[in-house]
Amino acid sequence: MIAENTQTQMRKGILEYCILSIISRGEIYASDIIAELKKAQLLVVEGTLYPLLTRLKNNGLLSYTWKESSSGPPRKYYQITAEGQAVLSRLDITWKELVFAVEISMQGRKD
Amino acid sequence: MNKTIIININSIVFHIEEDAYDTLRSYMIDIKKHFGNTAESKEILEDIENRIAEMFNERIQTGRKEVINLEDVQQVIQQMGRVSDFEESEGAAGGEDFHHERQAGQAPHIEYVGKKLMRDPDDKMVGGVCSGLAHYFGMEPIWTRVLLVVFVLLGGSGVLVYIILWIVMPAAETRADKMAMRGEAPNLQNFKRSFDEEAKNLSETFSGTGEHISRSARTAGNVLSGCLGLIGKMIAWIMLIFAGLNLLGLFIFYVFNMMNFFGLENPMFFPPLKGLSTNDGIIALTFGFLAIAIPFFALFFWLTRILFKTDKLNSYLSLTMFAAWIVSIVGIIYYCIATAQDFREKSTINVQKDIQPQAIYNFAEKDIRVLDASEQDSLQSKFNVQLDGQDLRNYLHRDISIYFESIDSLSQPYIQYSYSAKGRTYQLASERAHNIAYEAIQESSTFLFPSHFLLMKNALDRDQQVRVTVYLPRGARVRLQRSIEPKVRDISYWECLNNYPEEARQQQKYTEWTMSGAGLVCIQKPQPTPKEEEEEAVESKMKALLNEIKDRKDSVIRIGDSDVTIEVKDNSVRINTKKQEKN
Incomplete structure (x- = not known):
């Protein structure tokens, strides 16, 4: 139970970071983000993404534009804002610190 | 073959099968509840809806697969994730935002889900009203049924209540409706349960029909319900015939009464209608007809529905009928009150006519309905000109009474006519009293009293009466013809007639009286009885x-x-x- 809880917390923590980095690569559609996240085995269901995207957008880290789709309804394409970019670079640093911290703490472990 | 529903997500139209729609709808309700009701959640929901629309769109292949089915919806839900998945990923987040959001999201879960009063088509004897009520009040349907039977037995009010409830209560046809009827929150878990149960029932029915029959034969309860069903069916048939005959009778009654109003004379005439003018009478008759016929029609239709499993009456039609019934009842009450008001005041007009003294005053009745060729110019012709041989019943009244009073032996004899009528106001009543035409005709020593009186100017029947008082000097000899007997009051014609010898009684066309101080006295002394004779x-x-x-x-x-x-x-x-x- 504790393990599960920690796992989800860890995933949850990096999910936003991953989403930001995926979007920072360029304009992207929500279902493509999901495809990427699935590839990375971070996200299983799509429904979880929308609240996150909305929250990031409301915090000014993301913006979106409507684009016509050849098949079906118009789509929302997300892009990162300058603020989001700043947050992302700060998170990059944090991530590197974390990786360092984890590596240090894992050193000398037998398995 | 499946029923499809057309839905519109984000301005795109989809055809979706009914059960798939139910699933989708409850899924969306779950999601809405999860995200709460904030501006943010609105956007999230829009995104999710858009995505669902897109996924549906991917699944549709023009010409080959144009309808979204349950499988599609389940796959889409799988991909989108259930609320439990959301909770899992958010639950551990620990962020303040999420904490807040969860609280907002939780509130609808706790919220009491109100039950809906609906008829249960899965558990019905007749229309599912009782089981629907039982669901609503959270009791076993047997008790509502027993209660209904009690009400039916107590003056039949249960029948009317049942019919009204049947019309008013919608049937719980979809799965979502049924869950609302039972008071279950229409969320995915409940929905799935309901679906599974149904599927289980269905497979049972398919696999074990024979077993089912033998089992039902074994259980006493089922035998009993079978018997009750048979008895119920017999009662339903009897009631159907009863209602049908009533409707037929009412219709014939209505048509023939209507014909009377439109000048087609026939003997079927409802007496109270005489109190109304033609126009009012037509309306009142129609109201009365509707007020009685509509419940019978409802009963009739309801029974045919049970017995022949015909379609339910169009709800607009049933509502219209219900409204018409209410209007008719109100209309009848209005006419009753209005007509009763028209009987409030009574007015009497007295007219005196002197008559010549006679040796013997002879009084007889003249039946004005009998035409006499030799009396062309007499009173009868007056009637005939006005009535033209028709509508006699509507104009002729026979509330006539004749009294005899004594006056001083040397005075001039006279007849006093009192015409009286009723009306809403005194003036109206006296106007009506004026419109009564009635007078005796003197032919030598005989006074002929017409059998009926006439109402002039199409006057309404308002308790018009004629009271005739004949004032004769004391000692006058009076001969009363037998024909006048029904109109004579205060004295007994028959008692006097019995004084005549038995052999002569049959031939005796009149009785003879003398006027005394206390009124008329029979001249003929009583006949001695045979025993007295012997003695x-x-x-x-x-x-x-x-x-x-x-x-x-x-x-x-x-x-x-x-x-x-x-x-x-x-x-x-x-x-x-x-x-x-x-x-």
Whole structure:
């Protein structure tokens, strides 16, 4: 139970970071983000993404534009804002610190 | 074959199967509840809806697959994730935002989900009203059914209540409706449960029909319900015939009464309608017809629905009928009150007509309905011109009473006519009283009283009466013809007639009276009864005998054929018998 809880917390923590980095690569559609996240085995269901995207957008880290789709309804394409970019670079640093911290703490472990 | 529903997500139209729609709908309700009701959640929901629309769109292949089915919806939900998945990923987040969001999201879960009053088509005897009520009040359907039967037995009010509820309560046709009826929150878990149950029931029905039948035969409860069903069906048939005959009777009654209003004379005329003018009568009759016929029609239709499983009546039609029924009831009440008001005041007009003194006053009735060719110019022709031989019943009234009073022997005899009528106001009543035409006709010594009186100017029936009082000097001889007997009040014609000898009674066309200070007195003395006659005869014979004895100085009286003789001799009486003589 504790393990599960920690796992989800860890995933949850990096999910936003991953989403930001995926979007920072360029304009992207929500279902493509999901495809990427699935590839990375971070996200299983799509429904979880929308609240996150909305929250990031409301915090000014993301913006979106409507684009016509050849098949079906118009789509929302997300892009990162300058603020989001700043947050992302700060998170990059944090991530590197974390990786360092984890590596240090894992050193000398037998398995 | 499946029913499809057309839905619109983000301005794109999809055809979706009914069960798939139910699933989707409850899924969306779950999601809405999860995200709460904030501006943010609105956006999230829009995104999710858009995505669902897109996924549906991917699944549709024009010409080959144009309808979204349950499988599609389940796959889409799988991909989108259930609320439990959301909770899992958010639950551990620990962020303040999420904490807040969860609270907002939780509230609808706790919220009491109100039950809906709906008919249960899965558990029905007749229309599912009882089981629907039972669901609503959270009790076993058997109790609502027992209650209904009690109400039906107590004056039949249950039937009306049931019919109204049947019309008012919608049937729980979809799965979501059924869950609302049971008070279950229409969320995915409940929905899935309901679906699984149904699927289980369905497979049971398919796999074990034979078993089902034998089992039902075994259980006493089912046998009982079968019997009840049979009895119910018989009752339903009897009621159907009863309602049908009533409807037919009402219709015939209505048509024939209507014909009366439109000048087609027929004997079927509802007397209270006489109190209304033609226009009011048509409306009141129609109201009355509807007020009685609509419940019978509802009953009739309801029974045919049970017995022949016909379609439910269009709800607009049933609502219209219900409204018409209410209007009719109100209309009838209005007419009753309005007409009753028109009887409030009574007005009487008195008219006096002198008559010539006669040696014998002869009174008779003249039946004005009998036409007499020799009396073309008499009163009858007056009636005939006005009535033209038609509509007599509507114009002729026979509330006529005749009284006889005495006046001083030297006074001039006269007849007083009192015409009275009723109306809403005194003025109206007196106007109506004026419109009564009635007067006796004098032919030499005979006074003819018409059998009916006429109402002029199409007057309404408002309790019009004519009271005739004949004032005759004391000592006058009066001859009352038998025909006038029904109109004469205060004196008994028949008692007087009985005073005449029995043999003559049949031929006796009149009775003779004299006017005394206290009214008319029968001239004919009462006939002695046969027993009295006999006694009288015996008495007179005895008297004669005694006189005979007195005249003679002495005599022997032999009594009958016996041997006893009475000898009267010189103031002494001797009684001898033959036996004594022999001795």
